[in-house]
Amino acid sequence: MITSAQETALAFLDQARPSLSAWTRTIFDFGETAWREYESSAWYIDLLRKEGFEVEAGSGGMPTAFAARWTNGPGPTIGMFAEYDAVPGNCQDAATVKRPRPGLSEHAGGHTDPHSGLGIASLGALLATKAAMQQRGIKGTLRFTGEPAEKVRGSKPIHAAKGYYDGLDGMISFHPFYMLPLCNTVRWDTHCGAAYAMIYRFICDQPERWARSDSAPIPQSHSAPRAPGANDALMMMYMSSKALRDSMLPHQGGWSISEAILTAGQATADNLPAGLAEIQYMIRVPTIVMAEQAAAVLDRNADAAARMTGCRFEKHWVSKSRPGLANHAMATIAYEALSAVGPPRWSDNAKAIAREIQVNAGAQALDEPFLAECERLISPQEAEAILRRDLPAWQTNSTSDDYTEMCWHAPTARIYVARPALRGPGGFAYPSWAMNALGGIPKTIDPMVDCASRTVALTALRLIEDSAMRKEARLEFVERTGGGVGGKNWIAPLCDYAPPIDFRWPEYVTTPRGRDWWIPTPLNRGEQT
Numbered sequence: 001m002i003t004s005a006q007e008t009a010l011a012f013l014d015q016a017r018p019s020l021s022a023w024t025r026t027i028f029d030f031g032e033t034a035w036r037e038y039e040s041s042a043w044y045i046d047l048l049r050k051e052g053f054e055v056e057a058g059s060g061g062m063p064t065a066f067a068a069r070w071t072n073g074p075g076p077t078i079g080m081f082a083e084y085d086a087v088p089g090n091c092q093d094a095a096t097v098k099r100p101r102p103g104l105s106e107h108a109g110g111h112t113d114p115h116s117g118l119g120i121a122s123l124g125a126l127l128a129t130k131a132a133m134q135q136r137g138i139k140g141t142l143r144f145t146g147e148p149a150e151k152v153r154g155s156k157p158i159h160a161a162k163g164y165y166d167g168l169d170g171m172i173s174f175h176p177f178y179m180l181p182l183c184n185t186v187r188w189d190t191h192c193g194a195a196y197a198m199i200y201r202f203i204c205d206q207p208e209r210w211a212r213s214d215s216a217p218i219p220q221s222h223s224a225p226r227a228p229g230a231n232d233a234l235m236m237m238y239m240s241s242k243a244l245r246d247s248m249l250p251h252q253g254g255w256s257i258s259e260a261i262l263t264a265g266q267a268t269a270d271n272l273p274a275g276l277a278e279i280q281y282m283i284r285v286p287t288i289v290m291a292e293q294a295a296a297v298l299d300r301n302a303d304a305a306a307r308m309t310g311c312r313f314e315k316h317w318v319s320k321s322r323p324g325l326a327n328h329a330m331a332t333i334a335y336e337a338l339s340a341v342g343p344p345r346w347s348d349n350a351k352a353i354a355r356e357i358q359v360n361a362g363a364q365a366l367d368e369p370f371l372a373e374c375e376r377l378i379s380p381q382e383a384e385a386i387l388r389r390d391l392p393a394w395q396t397n398s399t400s401d402d403y404t405e406m407c408w409h410a411p412t413a414r415i416y417v418a419r420p421a422l423r424g425p426g427g428f429a430y431p432s433w434a435m436n437a438l439g440g441i442p443k444t445i446d447p448m449v450d451c452a453s454r455t456v457a458l459t460a461l462r463l464i465e466d467s468a469m470r471k472e473a474r475l476e477f478v479e480r481t482g483g484g485v486g487g488k489n490w491i492a493p494l495c496d497y498a499p500p501i502d503f504r505w506p507e508y509v510t511t512p513r514g515r516d517w518w519i520p521t522p523l524n525r526g527e528q529t
Contacts, residue, residue: 002340002458003358003465005136009128009457013450020124020449021442023047027116028094028440029101031086033109034149035500036507038066040084044123044146051127059145060158062207062499066146067164072133075140076470078460079171079410080126082119083150086111088506090432091517094440096356096359098433108517109506112432113176114419114439115150121417122174124453129460140464142167153195153284153319153402154500156203160405161493167412167483169470170463173403174452176419176439181386183373184343186331188380190387191324193286193397195253196295199262199503200279200302201235201314207273210310228309229273236259236305237279241298254391254398255285257294263504278503280318284400287323288494323397324404325480327411329473331380333466334413337458338476343375344418344447353444355421361434364425374418406489408481411473413459417452418443418513 002010005204013020030039039066040123041057048055048068059067090110091100100106111117126144133140145164159165177183210227232494238259262278283294299315306313346354354369391398406412420438438444463470482489506518513520 003461005132005138005465006458006461008132008135009461010454011083012128013124013130013453013457016124016127017446017450019351020120020453021446023123024117024120024449025094025105025440027042027084027119028111028114030084030110031091031101031109032084032508033088033506034085034152034154035062035064037084037148040064041066041146041148044082044084044119044166048144048340051130053144058345059164060162060499062148062155062158063144063151063501065155065159067404068144069141070130071141073139075138075471076169076464077141077143077167078129078463079143079145079165079168079406080122080456080460081145081147081173082122083115083147084119085149087151090436092433092436092440094442095437096353096441097360098431103515103521104503104517105519105521107519108508110436111439112436113178114436114445117177117445117452118174121449121452122456124449125172125456128457129454129464132457132461133464137518138464150416151224151403152197152280153400156402156405156495157319157321157495161410161465161495161512164484165406165409170473171410171412172415172456172459173406173412173418174275174415174456175403176403176448177416179399181285181378182416183378183382184338185378185383185416186335186338186380187324187326187416188328188331188384189326189393190398191326191349191414192399192401193284193402193405194288194291194323195282195319195321195402195511196291197280197282198295198298199316199318200237200281200298201316202237202277202306202309202311203314204229204233204273204275204309204311206308206433207275222311227273228311229275230277230309230311231274233305233309233311233313234277234279236308237301240255240301240305241281242476244297244301246261255290256282256400257284258282262275276307284305286395286397288391288491315499316500318500320403320496321402322404322408322491322494324414325407325412327407327413327476327480329476330411330413330468333462333469334415334455334459335380337462338415338417338455339377340458341454343377344451345375346370346420346447347443349490350420350443350447353441354420354438357434358422361430363422363428363430366423367402370422371420371423372492374421379398405493411477415452415455417448417455419439419448
């Protein structure tokens, strides 16, 4: 049954549709990547302050994070959050053909999940909940955090360790679906797993010592590059870890270890061995024990590579993130809200756009271009049963996302709403640009944002108004943690490092040539150098 406050929130969202659509496109076009979401975070902070929220910019020592708070008097405290980081190398325009956003190369950042819609849907729910509380005289507090660098599980372990999730009566997490059966449903038992991410920095301080001898105290300059340096250390690290990766952990269960090369020192130097090189690893696994095991192998590889090349190495943490914790009471509240709203629906105009993309991506245009599951609900229990079919019995967590940090500080619901996804005739595999474009075109992404904002708002108001359900969620949280925060089964924050904001993360730059991506935009065809 929809309460009068929930009706007020839904009416607010009816009026807010054009704004939410425009805002989603704004964040999509910013396309800023991890730890460098300057325009995106500033946009959120400015809007929230105009809406009457107290906002701490740069929360947790992270320049592109924030923590906002609004209160209507003593009462329950409910948390929500926005993510807004994009992914390097995915710069796609909101168009039905493959092309980067104007003035940029395809190597620039772009939204894939898309976090542009994720953040705005949660923001819409936040503002709708606030409006309902104001109009209906409902007491309570809303908190909203800005979470940068989700793609490397960056901000939430830091926010958690610094107390930003403490004191919440409930946390509501929404994400666009990216894999079946997690489509228009809520997580039940099997929540996301642990993740460790770290950067190994190799430094070659004294390459001249490699060939130093009494008979040749001053090496010839053109022989100096024969001394191994930081690049050699990095490549040994890369190859040895790649060779061991498949044997570090069991093949079942969806775990992964991935790497990215960040920095190469002396990139334009002549006749010098590289003095600096960096590589990042991301370990996504079900348990902390498995993460520690894999990290120990990488540590040994880094030490061996450094020793073989006359280098030293440094290890810098990017993320140490805990696995998730279920809460059936929260999942029930959230799914009842999703059921009241119904799944997203796509118009004939949206379907026509999707058919254009199908043809331009090399597929056949279908009468019904979207996956049927995008417009269907699936119960948490049914989704759980499907998810468990491919997992060993011992595995209690699967896949990766850092909302899990919040689960250990407050009862948490994880909501999935379908983003537009194309049917593939005959098993056709669509290129990534097609999915990315659907996340930026208003007619294709707005149905998801609308559905999600309504679902999150109804969930928030149910938590605020229904003290019995709030108590049930809290009691379950206490039981599962063995006493609540600090209980015998509770996992404390793992973050024991400073925010890794000073590395050479990919970003937009301003040069005498104008605004550009850190990999320069190539000249247009026909232009002369």
